Amino acid sequence: MKALTIWQPWASLIIAGAKPFEFRGYRAPRAIIGQRIVIHAGKMSVARDEVSDMIGLFDLYPDAEETKEMCLHRDLAVPVLEDFLAGNLPVAAGIGTAVVGEPRSGLDIAADFGVARANDSNRDEHANWGWPMLEIEAWPDPVPARGMQGLWRWPDATTFAEMI
Template sequence: MKALTIWQPWATLIIAGVKPYEFRGWPAPVAIRGQRIAIHAGARPVKKAEIADLIIRLRSAEAWSTALKPEALAMLERWHSNQLALPLASILGTAVLGQPRRAFEIVSEFGAKLNDSDRHEHSNWAWPLTAIEPLDPIQPAKGAQGFWDWRPL
């Protein structure tokens, strides 16, 4: 199975079903669209400032800019005071990778009228992730950049 490494807290937000898209500067490979992929939480330590920024934006009129569902706020507030609650270097679950869309096509789902992201060059493709299946227990894995091969235990 192909796996994709995603930094925390975003990997856990995907598995929780409150981050319906992964954003990248390139469209997902055609060969794995419609396929189930593993969601891997990278080994990079969680940055408290990134969580704080998401909390601030979710509480504001700019909540749409996070591309998160409102339910993400309570989770982020818990993790802000305890970043160690988020697992690192582990497969958290799987999801079906859908047909990539341009980010400006999906921002209205979150309440925006247009995409004015300051990360436009880095996040201009929205990859839908559906049919989420969390792993219990999660499985430690080293991970890699881009898509990589993962063999479930």
């Protein structure tokens, strides 16, 4: 099974169902479309100020274009973002799985959310393609593992001990 390392809180937002798309600058490889992948919460996280600003936007301007551009489901996202600020999200661990759907243009996704652009961060070059995250399965406990950039092979039981 392949794994995808995603910074927190984005990884946990996917597992919570608050982030229906993983935005990337490239289309998902054909080999993983329709396949279940591990969502790995990377060791790195986004800046706390960025997350505080997101919560502030949701609170002050729930229907503003800037809020909708994040393509997050507010009611599911805010508790995860608050957990991030409290230091309660796992890092350097697999936290669940998702099936990768057929990738969609970021512009098409934006139209679904009623905005001109779709981006869940301040890095526009990473929002060209949205990979639908479907059939989410949260793991009851995080599984510690070192991640890698891009897609990588999740270890099976015989190689897992070597990774931690």
